[in-house]
Amino acid sequence: MESGQVIGLDLSSSWIHGVVYDNSSLFLLHHHQKLNLACNDFSESTISSKFGQFMKLAHLNLSFSGFYGLIPTEIYHLAELVSIDLSVNLCDRLPELSPHVFIKQLQNLTKLRHLHLDGVNMSSVAPGFLMNLSSTLISLVISNTGLQGDFPEDIFCLPFLQKLSLTGNRILTGTLPKYNLSSSLRFLALSDTNFSGKLPDTIGNLGYLNVLNLSSNEFKGSIPKSLWNCTKITSLYLSSNKFNGQVAASLSKLSQLTSLNLRVEQF
Structure with missing residues (x-):
């Protein structure tokens, strides 16, 4: 009340519905550092360019609230952004990336650590754009986006990366790097994508790995013995690939395992 400055606003899951217009009082609060409108119903709203005026904004979450349309250029000018989540339900109208703008501007987000675009239409974006991401990225979620082409191996080697989800991009191809995972x-x-090749022995170096989901791909060959060194795995899904060999005895090393799927499709 004394300063009139609001630096954080969390209205997530608040049963709010309606349209977010450019003249909304929300955009009078210029000092936002954190803004969370997730899990509401703004199903007739495009993402306003006014979101780009919060120059101090570090955390922006508009996920699962029905926003749609072209993501405005102004969002990429928020140089302080640490996390952004624009994820949507697939049954809604989808936000969409403008490929040329996104590729050019992404390198401006040097502080970005968390990028979640689950369900966003990225069908016209080449996977190579991801090479412009900050080297200190922690989580990248781009599932069910229509992303297509060859996924760059170097993303798997980002030194601080803890979470990577590419699930549901059925025509996205790629292989796991042999070194520097x-x-x-x-x-x-990586489930329901079109990754292929053999699993590298270096997968055993992922000592912190909790969840590994490689289901419904074209991986082949034997499962590396080194995988059983990943003793913190709780969920392991390798079904619907072309793996061969024995695994039963080795599974006993995964003492924290609670969910397992090794199903083989028979034709």
Whole structure:
């Protein structure tokens, strides 16, 4: 009341519905550092360019609130952004990235640590744009986006990366790198994509890994013995691939395992 400055606003899961217009009083609060509007119903709202005027904004969450349309350029000018979540339900109208703008501007977000775009339409964006991400990225969630092409191996090697989800991008191709897999990884989900090749022996270096989901891909060959060194795994899904060999005896090393799927499709 004394300063008139609001630096954080969390209205997530508040049963709010309606349209967020450019003249909303929300945009009179210029000092936001954290803004969370997640899990509401703004289903007739595009993402206003006015969100780009919060120059001190570090955390922006508009997820699962029905926002749609082209993500405005102004969002990429928020140089203080640490996390951004624009994820949507697939049954809603989708936000969409403008490929040329996104590729050019992404490198401006040097403080970005968490990028979540689950369900955002990225069908016109080449996976190579991800090479412009900050080297200190911690989590990257781009599942069910229509991303297509060859996924750059270097992303798996980002030194601080803990979570990577590419699930549901059915025509996204790629392989796991043989060397320099990020030892920080805790969550790796590539299910329902089109990754192929053999699992590298270096996968055993992922000592913090909790979840590994490689289901419904084209991985082949034997499962590396080194995988059983990842003793913190709680969920392991390797079904619907072309793996061969024996695993039963080795599974006993995964003492924290609570969920397992090794199903093989028979044709």
